[in-house]
Amino acid sequence: MTHHILIVDDDPHIRDLLAFALGRAGMSVAEAGDGEAALAAVEQDVPDLMILDINMPRLDGLDLCRRLRASGGAQARLPILFLSSRDDEIDRIVGIEIGGDDYVVKPFSPREVVARVGAILKRGVPAPPPMPATVIRYGRLALDIDAWEARVDAEPIATTATEFQLLALLATMPSKVFSRDAIIDRLHGPGFAMTDRTVDSHVRNLRAKFARAGLDDLVETRSGVGYRLGRCG
Template identity: 65%
Template sequence: MTGTAPRKVLLVDDDPHIRQVLAFAFAKAGMSTEEAIDGEAALAAVAAAVPDLVVLDINMPRMDGLEVCRRLRAMDCAVPILFLSSRDEEIDRVLGIELGADDYVVKPFSPREVVARAGAILRRAAPAPPKAAATDVAHGLLRLDTAGWQAFWSDQEVALTVTEFSLLAALAAAGNRILSRDALIDRLHGPGFAVTDRTIDSHIRNLRRKFAQCGAADVIETRAGIGYRLGPCQGQPPR
């Protein structure tokens, strides 16, 4: 017994059966859950106590999951978000990721898959061991605090989601090497995880947009048909 509190997951879905099934699956995995029946209840729950992860249904009445995600990110809330949706269109997955979600599962789903994807997100968000505190990355005007999960451009913090930070850290660790989309997926999720190339592209666009707001125009380079690598990061910060 280490005394470590279990990870808390907020389950947001208007279907009580789905909430019940997921609550049982997460409990078996050693995680605690809280439930919200709609978007407004979800926002209130996060405001009261930020969970370790939000499992968020997209198709809910009054306020759908996309709007909940949009509002959380507008509040600079970086809680990881795993979307659930009955819509399997790629554009829906891409929109969810571009709004700031970390992953996406299509209904009908296996509860084990949802727990596995949630676990992958939580592992990426886990605090680094003490010895990793000295492994900060500095590249041009970019600095990554790997222990604190913070990214800086010329000492200005850039708020990133767990997945965005992990993706940027993977590119930084690769140095000048180009990483293919498949290689980035393996680093983020592990081999064999079903994630589309468009999902990676959406995360890259989010990173570029956020750094561009700080004056960074060269944080990530694209090699057409190959993949991505960290840019020179020499852009001028805003005055």
């Protein structure tokens, strides 16, 4: 299957560079020069992944990401790879905390961007749990693997692709404590460049979303070790 990627950057040279690299990797590409054009493109046809620059006129990348994540439906689940000249760790963390899946800093290697895009797209549905059902239930938590839907009781909770994958990983083995490195390896593959702070940000996002639905014990922290699923009671 050919994946469709939307490149959003106000620099046409960067769009051309990425379009060429992604095209060589067998992906189809659409382009947008600012956030408003990208929003219109997504509303017309949701891509498989968006490469999104932060610093843009009219509607910057962070605000666009916030609007998409708040929209519900397929747009809210759209994987987003942030692309920016901002190299401070706090900016990378902000991008992840508002719903980004990954972050690449300019100047970048096109091969690295293609590799990160491929890693996000290849996550797909996590390995099924050792049970015939495609719904994982634990306490008040339910994860519909086929529908990519998380619920507390009967209430759907909007999650990004990365957040759902992380939660599904914990839920398939609820008694196991996963180190941050193990989480990165399971979601991306060994050797993938992601910081522990990024994993922590995804966990904070999940906790905040489920706490608003009344589930305050979604993920348990084992100090100095890692994370495991909480009681979900």
